[in-house]
Amino acid sequence: MNNEDSNILKEWDAQFYDKSFGFIAEYGSELVELLNPQAGERVVDLGCGVGQLTARIKASGCDVIGIDADPAMVLIAQKKYPNIEFSCAMAEEFSLSDPVNACFSNAFLHWSLQPEKVISNIAKNLISGGRFVGEMGGHKNVITITESLYEALAEESVARNRVNFPWFFPEKDYYISLLEEGGFRVTEAQYFVRPTPLDNCANGIRDWIQMFATNFLEVVPENRVSEFLRRTEDLCRDKLYIDGRWIADYTRLRFHAERI
Numbered sequence: 001m002n003n004e005d006s007n008i009l010k011e012w013d014a015q016f017y018d019k020s021f022g023f024i025a026e027y028g029s030e031l032v033e034l035l036n037p038q039a040g041e042r043v044v045d046l047g048c049g050v051g052q053l054t055a056r057i058k059a060s061g062c063d064v065i066g067i068d069a070d071p072a073m074v075l076i077a078q079k080k081y082p083n084i085e086f087s088c089a090m091a092e093e094f095s096l097s098d099p100v101n102a103c104f105s106n107a108f109l110h111w112s113l114q115p116e117k118v119i120s121n122i123a124k125n126l127i128s129g130g131r132f133v134g135e136m137g138g139h140k141n142v143i144t145i146t147e148s149l150y151e152a153l154a155e156e157s158v159a160r161n162r163v164n165f166p167w168f169f170p171e172k173d174y175y176i177s178l179l180e181e182g183g184f185r186v187t188e189a190q191y192f193v194r195p196t197p198l199d200n201c202a203n204g205i206r207d208w209i210q211m212f213a214t215n216f217l218e219v220v221p222e223n224r225v226s227e228f229l230r231r232t233e234d235l236c237r238d239k240l241y242i243d244g245r246w247i248a249d250y251t252r253l254r255f256h257a258e259r260i
Helices: 014-022 023-027 029-035 052-058 073-078 113-123 144-157 173-182 205-212 220-241
Strands: 041-044 063-068 085-088 099-106 126-137 184-196 245-259
Touching: 014 205, 023 029, 023 099, 029 052, 029 099, 029 245, 041 052, 041 144, 052 063, 063 073, 073 085, 073 126, 113 126, 113 173, 126 173, 144 205, 144 220, 144 245, 173 184, 173 245, 205 220, 205 245, 220 245
Parallel strands: 041 063, 041 099, 063 085, 099 126
Antiparallel strands: 126 245, 184 245
């Protein structure tokens, strides 16, 4: 998703994402099961990326629309799945002609720094009793990676506050409160640790940083970026390079809620 508040996703390489970060959709399979899409339902896949999970929902017999604010992601999705409707829109602003039965969102919600607006807009586009099912980065998500980035910045004499932190990683109880204040009844919420291998990233943790953490790179002098990446990799190595593979230290928040 392209989020104007963070600016980070304007730098995303959609082709690179499609090639090296397919695990994001693979881990979303359980979330589709939690959604339990039924034939004939109308569903929004919010932050659909290149559409893998949108297609899975469609295969259940649903009328599904994929929404993402990154035009390059939407273009790839349209090419891969021409029988599915995809639209380019911000999560805070998308509008549907008629309310839908469910909103599904995998690995997007932590990119929005305006969670109240996103929740409110989702509620507006759901029928009464409609489902909002999502998974996002939770409290302390990628904490080893981010603290290593900050430490490497300090060694470059770059102040921590120079970085526009791009993510919203809430504690479970806090996000539940936002959902409740936004008109939802939370029926299930889980917070869990999920170490995530980066096996399709040819350059391991560097690929992850260059895909998702460009806000950190933007404050490093251009002639120091390569060294900065090398140093960050070194700082992560003891905890995240395990048995010859890089493992990202993900924590996740997964929930099922119903619009009141």
